[in-house]
Amino acid sequence: MSMNLSPTLETHKHVLIRALAVKDQALLDERLPEIRSADLAEILDQLIEDDDLATALALFACLPIERKASVFGHIPSDGQERLSASIGDGDLVRILDRMGSDERADVFKLFDDDRKEALLRRMAHREREALKRLASYEEGTAGALMTSDYVAIPSGLTVAQAIMRVRQTAPDAETVYQIYVIDNQGCLIGTMSLRQLMVARPQALIDDLMIHDVIKIGVEAEQEEVARVVARYDLLALPVIDAEQRLIGIVTHDDAMDVVETEATEDIHKGMSIGQLKDGVSRVPLWSLYRKRVTWLVLLVFGNLFSGAGIAYFEDTIAAQVSLVFFLPLLIGSGGNAGAQAATLMVRGMATGDVGVKDWGKLLGRELLVAGSLGLTMALAVAPIGVMRGGDAIAIVVAISMVSIVLFGSLLGMCLPFVLNRLGWDPATASAPLVTTLIDASGVIIYFSIATAVLAGI
Amino acid sequence: MSMNLSPTLETHKHVLIRALAVKDQALLDERLPEIRSADLAEILDQLIEDDDLATALALFACLPIERKASVFGHIPSDGQERLSASIGDGDLVRILDRMGSDERADVFKLFDDDRKEALLRRMAHREREALKRLASYEEGTAGALMTSDYVAIPSGLTVAQAIMRVRQTAPDAETVYQIYVIDNQGCLIGTMSLRQLMVARPQALIDDLMIHDVIKIGVEAEQEEVARVVARYDLLALPVIDAEQRLIGIVTHDDAMDVVETEATEDIHKGMSIGQLKDGVSRVPLWSLYRKRVTWLVLLVFGNLFSGAGIAYFEDTIAAQVSLVFFLPLLIGSGGNAGAQAATLMVRGMATGDVGVKDWGKLLGRELLVAGSLGLTMALAVAPIGVMRGGDAIAIVVAISMVSIVLFGSLLGMCLPFVLNRLGWDPATASAPLVTTLIDASGVIIYFSIATAVLAGI
Structure with a gap:
């Protein structure tokens, strides 16, 4: 994220701040939906950087809850930490609830134990366990990178049944374009793309069509390795398995791409004997x-x-x-x-x-x-x-x-x-x-x- | 591509070479389909590197035509050049025909004018023009990176009609997961994901559902910029437009990811005053x-x-x-x-x-x-x-x-x-x-x- 906004974003920012100052809700309601989440996140982050947390919070408060989750996910961890300190537990849980499971786990790691406890108490049992598990993987491994929002179907379905499953899961899954087939033990036994599903006969059995030899990676694998496999085989998503071959998550192409950039920066810095920085050079303490x-x-x-x-x-x-x-x-x-x-x-x-x-x-x-x-x-x-x-x-x-x-x-x-x-x-x-x-x-x-x-x- | 094969690939290679030597067609037919195209390409490339072009050609000849296209696309340009010199014009055109339009253009650039002419003469008019156009963009721009195999639909269709179009285009398009809507002049006026299509009412009109404010890039844009936009907005594909706002191609996530890696290598080399190398350090002359x-x-x-x-x-x-x-x-x-x-x-x-x-x-x-x-x-x-x-x-x-x-x-x-x-x-x-x-x-x-x-x- 840049400390400098592009001219377009700079204009957006000034309009928003003015609208806030004169309480012009109509203008805010018109402008806010026009700005993409990644861009709005950058504007908020710059406000936080410039110690104008009040304005950042006021703008954030104007967003509907789904949008809050999407924008919050795009803010760098530093900004997330400062912003979430001023958001109540109830609101924060509602936001976290709507974020991808991988982003949610990353945010969760920012809090101290007391806040973690308070937030977990407000979550449903299943979500709580999933979050705890995802947040437990070591940084820089496949486990820390993966999301648990994927489409997995049991063995034995027809194409029509599988498409129905995809429709049901579509709102929550990180990607619906690759479907994973698991057996009774939760082990990954095959995969099929939505593209293949769409051109197949509705009565055909998935087990007859799917690829059995799935490209996958262990949960402990280093993130460089994850990125290398995704790039080599041009994957949309790479399934992650545990020691028992059970499917426990997927790493999507966008997260793998971020790894390539992060790793390159780390290597360039190492080339000059500079240790690993947690953030950009303009932001790190x-x-x-x-x-x-x-x-x-x-x-x-x-x-x-x-x-x-x-x-x-x-x-x-x-x-x-x-x-x-x-x-x-x-x-x-x-x-x-x-x-x-x-x-x-x-x-x-x-x-x-x-x-x-x-x-x-x-x-x-x-x-x-x-x-x-x-x-x-x-x-x-x-x-x-x-x-x-x-x-x-x-x-x-x-x-x-x-x-x-x-x-x-x-x-x-x-x-x-x-x-x-x-x-x-x-x-x-x-x-x-x-x-x-x-x-x-x-x-x-x-x-x-x-x-x-x-x-x-x- | 590594000069060293992984132990698995090394084993595959030895089995294949032995099978060739004893003319064990059954073993070849059993083993070849098990090896992924990217991996088989690496084996062939290593054979070419080691000046064993004859074995590489013999293995390549065993593949069905679709597989030839997929494997050939994964071979580095150096190897493609040497391999294609021993492939007849007719066969080469059949292979090129089945490759993605962006890969095809990259291969085409390797040939001298005589061979280009000979190959073009064997192609259908429409393909010939498309290939000439794609091959004309300057290296390192959005134009050189894009493919012309995307799903574009005219304005005015229903969801059901659009899904039908996707089904028809599926075998050829590079990605079917993002659909682009164009007007009479071919200008990009909206986009919709297949995921959104699948959960929408079949009778709904695309024009009512699509996103109008499409993230796009000009054909002359530098490839760094392309990669940055894809990464920032987590895109599956980025549409490319010409000066008249007409949609002329898309850059897919996997090609954008390769750019991030290539650019990082270039930056690291520049950091030591090393000029831009066309290939890996172990392969460059x-x-x-x-x-x-x-x-x-x-x-x-x-x-x-x-x-x-x-x-x-x-x-x-x-x-x-x-x-x-x-x-x-x-x-x-x-x-x-x-x-x-x-x-x-x-x-x-x-x-x-x-x-x-x-x-x-x-x-x-x-x-x-x-x-x-x-x-x-x-x-x-x-x-x-x-x-x-x-x-x-x-x-x-x-x-x-x-x-x-x-x-x-x-x-x-x-x-x-x-x-x-x-x-x-x-x-x-x-x-x-x-x-x-x-x-x-x-x-x-x-x-x-x-x-x-x-x-x-x-």
């Missing part, structure tokens, strides 16, 4: 932003000390040829850049499934060729400057160092994600800051070792 | 990988020369206090890391819509506070080492420099994406390598200026 950035920054300070130690070790070589220092940032910087590129290509390839652990050998060969060419190109670019600033000997040292450091850096960057993966770590820990710090230290040693060797030989 | 990486690496070599020049300029200060060099990598490295973090947070925030240009002021304030705290923390971490290695004066210089460089680097990293955006550039050009190179050069100057000032004062 400052203290949390500090904490998510500081850990690796401080760790890398100590990593960088090795580069300093390397420089100190070669003090004699440097004193003999001060012009060597001129090329230091350039050489270690170039190695760091090439290495960070190589690491990023591998980490993203592993995240999207393009690169597997077994590809390591082939990719190493490819990286050798590419990095070698990159090093040579950069050496050619820098050699003339070497001649100008320090003469032929320096130019030779700088050119050889460039090839060596770029090659070493690229191979290090390429291999690190595989090594981390082997050790059971997240390959994305091979972030640009970590890779460049490692290459800085190694680059200092490589450069001055070559310099010492070449210059001693002259 | 080496020459292309070299080209996409070398441009910025060489440009940054020259950027890094400024750091060298800075060092040369302060040669006297360095000569007087050689221990200063010990802290150089650490200071500019830390500034670079903090700056790259800040830039990445902004670039990703802008890409997901969380951060807008107008937020600049507020975010600058936040970054000042966070970066200040980060700088102080890192200064505290490094000060004791300053005392140990060079005494109190050096410790003071290093601590002040750390705060200054981290603060300056973070603000530079944060502001650069906004400045680039203002200049009409892609904010993602503010990559980690560019930001760290800029901060390296500035860091050298900040550090040695502070050192010169403080040490001269002693």
Whole structure:
């Protein structure tokens, strides 16, 4: 959600606020239904962000109950938390009641135990149990993502009977376009699309038409895996089963799409050694932003000390040829850049499934060729400057160092994600800051070792 | 697509290859239907990758024509190109004929003009025109993403008539779950979901029930925008209109989801100054990988020369206090890391819509506070080492420099994406390598200026 509304939404917002101020109920009744729920949620969220909770509540109060549920579901959790604090238990239960079961569980998790108890007491027994169960799954798993509002029919129905069931369930189900068939134990035994149902003979048996080999996922599966399966098989919804193969929910395509975006943001942040943020950078508390950035920054300070130690070790070589220092940032910087590129290509390839652990050998060969060419190109670019600033000997040292450091850096960057993966770590820990710090230290040693060797030989 | 098959697919592949070798048609007929099209496509693609085109063709030949179309659509474009080179025009047209119109257009773009002509000659007039039109849209736009297989009905039908239309169109349409209503000119005037249709009275008029304010997008819109609209409003499909408001296609949820993943990969690569790759890192040609990486690496070599020049300029200060060099990598490295973090947070925030240009002021304030705290923390971490290695004066210089460089680097990293955006550039050009190179050069100057000032004062 943006802190900036689009011009259209900005106009809507001003009209609504004015209408509220002059108590023009007719204008409110005309305008509010025209604004889509996702957009109205954004307007409310911005009002809450700007600490104008009173206006947000007044606008929210104008909505019919179904609309309240739909709009509330689109508000980010931060805003939901602040808004619901000013809504009575009775009203809140009526709103929750009309939300999808997955959204309801997400909202429910925001409350403290007292409020949870108070809300649960007002719910019907069946809903209470369903909510408790959905809210119990760990964040980031299929269980936390799924909804329990799906169409499941028993084995043995005809097409006509199944269509009747779909009609009855239509108002509540998250999607009616995929129907799941379960046996007496609640186990998933088949699936059929509404499209297939509609073109089938009404007297035909579902069991004769359905697909038996259903694509499904376990409730403990990670959300990346859920999104990958949905994308790979172009699914509208992915059924979720428990350890006993019982159907307990579905993850719909829109929720899977949100996961792809969230995971990408997480990976991009990890690539710069930034921890997982709970919200957008413009909304997350400052203290949390500090904490998510500081850990690796401080760790890398100590990593960088090795580069300093390397420089100190070669003090004699440097004193003999001060012009060597001129090329230091350039050489270690170039190695760091090439290495960070190589690491990023591998980490993203592993995240999207393009690169597997077994590809390591082939990719190493490819990286050798590419990095070698990159090093040579950069050496050619820098050699003339070497001649100008320090003469032929320096130019030779700088050119050889460039090839060596770029090659070493690229191979290090390429291999690190595989090594981390082997050790059971997240390959994305091979972030640009970590890779460049490692290459800085190694680059200092490589450069001055070559310099010492070449210059001693002259 | 992975170069590594999962163990299940590996087993399938071996069984299939063995069955082919011993000409066991019965086994092939039993196994092939059990493998999902996406999975079979991956097996074929791996065979093609491994230059075993003959086996891939033999397996492909065993499939019924409908299955051929579905499997072929799942093969990456590289593999499609190589496979189709060995398929006759007649067979290829029959396969293309059964593919979705969007996939067909993508395949068609792979061929040279001669083959395009030959294929077009074998198609029916109407299909030929549709294909030419779809293949003409620029890559990365709504037009290139859309399919022309949707359900459009004229204004004035009853619910029962509309359901009949859906039944008739079901075998060909990409999705039948959203129905679009058009007027005499072909303009989009309303939409209705199949779910709503199914629960409505059969005699009711569509025009009375449909939503008039349809969420739609122009054919020229960028694919990021398409994906954002689909995600924001949780759509199954997004209708695409031309300049005259005529409905010309729809983009389905699964294609929008693929865009989110592709765009994320592109952004992650851009964050390391890697150009846009046409395929996964394990598949893209080496020459292309070299080209996409070398441009910025060489440009940054020259950027890094400024750091060298800075060092040369302060040669006297360095000569007087050689221990200063010990802290150089650490200071500019830390500034670079903090700056790259800040830039990445902004670039990703802008890409997901969380951060807008107008937020600049507020975010600058936040970054000042966070970066200040980060700088102080890192200064505290490094000060004791300053005392140990060079005494109190050096410790003071290093601590002040750390705060200054981290603060300056973070603000530079944060502001650069906004400045680039203002200049009409892609904010993602503010990559980690560019930001760290800029901060390296500035860091050298900040550090040695502070050192010169403080040490001269002693």
